Amino acid sequence: MSQPVPFLDLARQHRLLRAELDAEFDGLLTRADFIKGAAVGRFEEAFAAYQQAAHCVAVANGTDALEIALRSLELPPGSEVIVPANSFIATSEAVTMAGLRPVFADVDDSYNLDPADVEARITANTSAIIAVHLYGQPADIDALQALAGRYGLRLIEDAAQAHGAEIGGRRVGALADIGTFSFFPGKNLGAIGDAGAILTNDADLALACRRLANHGRVGKFDHTSEGRNSRMDTLQAAVLSVKLPHLDDWLRIRRETARTYDQLFAGAGMAAPDDGQPEVAWWSAACAPGQIRGPRSVPGTLHAYHLYVVRVADRDGVRAALTESGVASGVHYPTILPRLGAYADHPQHSEAFACEPWSHEILSLPIGDHMDAACAQRVAEALVAAVGVPG
Ligand SMILES: *Cc1c(COP(=O)(O)O)cnc(C)c1O
Numbered sequence: 001m002s003q004p005v006p007f008l009d010l011a012r013q014h015r016l017l018r019a020e021l022d023a024e025f026d027g028l029l030t031r032a033d034f035i036k037g038a039a040v041g042r043f044e045e046a047f048a049a050y051q052q053a054a055h056c057v058a059v060a061n062g063t064d065a066l067e068i069a070l071r072s073l074e075l076p077p078g079s080e081v082i083v084p085a086n087s088f089i090a091t092s093e094a095v096t097m098a099g100l101r102p103v104f105a106d107v108d109d110s111y112n113l114d115p116a117d118v119e120a121r122i123t124a125n126t127s128a129i130i131a132v133h134l135y136g137q138p139a140d141i142d143a144l145q146a147l148a149g150r151y152g153l154r155l156i157e158d159a160a161q162a163h164g165a166e167i168g169g170r171r172v173g174a175l176a177d178i179g180t181f182s183f184f185p186g187k188n189l190g191a192i193g194d195a196g197a198i199l200t201n202d203a204d205l206a207l208a209c210r211r212l213a214n215h216g217r218v219g220k221f222d223h224t225s226e227g228r229n230s231r232m233d234t235l236q237a238a239v240l241s242v243k244l245p246h247l248d249d250w251l252r253i254r255r256e257t258a259r260t261y262d263q264l265f266a267g268a269g270m271a272a273p274d275d276g277q278p279e280v281a282w283w284s285a286a287c288a289p290g291q292i293r294g295p296r297s298v299p300g301t302l303h304a305y306h307l308y309v310v311r312v313a314d315r316d317g318v319r320a321a322l323t324e325s326g327v328a329s330g331v332h333y334p335t336i337l338p339r340l341g342a343y344a345d346h347p348q349h350s351e352a353f354a355c356e357p358w359s360h361e362i363l364s365l366p367i368g369d370h371m372d373a374a375c376a377q378r379v380a381e382a383l384v385a386a387v388g389v390p391g
Contacts, residue, residue: 004326005379009370010185013250014192017242024238037234043241044197047181050244051163053174053199055206058232059213062160062182065196066094068230069178070128072198072208073154075100079127084113085336085353087132090182091158092337100127104338104348107355110298111309112139119147128154133162133172135295135332136188136254136304141167141175148176156180159199163188164251165304173199178209183240188254188306189247195236250369254305257371258295261308264380265292287313287361292387307332311361312387319363321386327379330364 014021024039031037040058048056059065070081081095085104092102105121108114111134118129129148131139141157148155157172157179159165165172173179181187183195198209211217216227287293293311297303309332312318322329336356338348365379 002326002378003375005328005366005375006370007328007330007364007366008186008368010190012370013190013243013246017246020242021239024242025235028235028238034234035231037237039234039238039241040232043232043237043244046241046244047197048199050171050247051173051181051199052171053179054201055199055203057198057206057209057213058237059196059198059209060230060232061194062158062180062184062187062196063090063094064213064228064230065180065182065198066090066130066156066158067097068209068212068228069156069180069198069200069205070094070098070100071212072205073128073156073177075127075154076125078125080123080125081128081130082113082118082121082126083130083337084132084134085338086111086333086355086359087134087158087337088160088333089337089340089342090160091130091132092343095130101125102337102346104336104351104353106353107134109296110137110139111135111295111355112137113144115140115143115147118144122147122151122153126151126153128156130156130158131176132158132160133165133304135309136162136165136306137295137298138162138165138167138172138301138303140298141172145176154178160184160187160196161306162304163306164247164302166302168300174201177202178205183236188251188304189240189243191236192239193233193236195232195240197232251304253369253371254367255303256373257367257376258297258303258305258308260373260376261310261365261380262294264377264384265294265310268292268380268384286357287311289313290387292383293361305367307364308367309362309364310383311358312363312383313361315361315363318383318386322382325382325385327382328366331362332364334359 044056095102106117155176159173160182178200181197183191212227213230216223216225
């Protein structure tokens with residue numbers, strides 16, 4: 001019986017960085033600068049530099065980051081914001097919370113917004129598009145930016161899963177009007193609680209976000225508008241500052257694990273799709289038993305592999321077999337957003353989406369800095385065995 005493989009191991013980073021973290025906690029308790037402490041500004045500068053953005057505003061979590069970013073754009077109240085049909089609910093939830101209406105669009109074989117479907121859904125009431133870099137694979141920002149330009153829309157990046165991901169050598173997050181990140185503990189860069197950030201190259205938008213996140217405050221007891229309370233705790237900023245210098249190393253391990261998976265599935269004759277093939281040929285068809293469809297790393301982009309998602313037939317059966325052999329797994333996400341109970345009254349609740357059939361096939365494999373080559377091999381072998389056994 002080989003060692004079990006957990007989906008992730010959040011405690012591992014803290015064992016590694018314990019002395020530095022303890023020093024931060026000690027300093028924090030002594031100074032007691034719990035809100036707006038110096039660590040917040042330090043982290044904002046470091047994260048902006050890392051993601052190649054001019055401005056970073058640290059906020060309380062990734063959902064607030066999206067809502068505040070949307071509010072900063074001053075879109076017409078009740079206007080439509082196009083979001084992908086498969087994402088975490090925070091993407092569409094933030095649209096509603098900002099007084100706007102989510103419109104769901106289909107995704108393509110990159111698991112990200114299909115620009116052609118986005119264009120088909122633009123109406124006179126559309127004001128913005130949110131591109132999610134789902135699983136860490138950058139969305140087609142160039143195509144979406146072209147659409148936004150043609151129709152006079154704003155483009156927001158939800159980069160909650162894509163710290164360190166790149167398009168053409170440029171890091172995501174500040175490639176469009178404004179971008180948002182989450183530092184939820186399980187993300188590529190995780191805090192020890194909730195935390196988030198907004199990036200932009202527009203100084204006015206950055207200032208607007210900073211005010212919105214701090215009660216509309218411009219000076220002590222001087223509030224030019226109402227905002228809200230969504231500041232990043234000094235504690236979280238301090239922890240994230242300790243972790244950020246290690247992010248590239250942790251991303252390297254994620255990418256190595258992904259490469260190991262790719263190679264082992266290809267070697268087992270259950271290959272990931274060939275980039276030379278017409279996408280639709282494999283993409284639209286259901287998975288056959290014995291097949292493992294790996295994720296596509298889009299040429300010209302650098303995947304951050306927050307998740308490594310394969311498609312298999314009889315996903316729940318395969319998942320049970322993996323669990324049996326000690327390999328953890330996940331499903332991101334089992335239900336497409338418009339089909340959720342939360343959208344029972346949404347006009348698209350019953351609409352057909354091309355991405356829906358494979359919400360029954362997708363399976364997320366363990367990936368993270370707790371993995372090594374032997375570990376990845378164990379997962380791949382367990383998966384090959386699980387899909388190889390009929391029914
Ligand atoms: C995690 C996540 C969010 C929300 O972040 P929180 O910090 O949990 O509020 C938003 N969008 C996507 C795609 C996410 O994965």
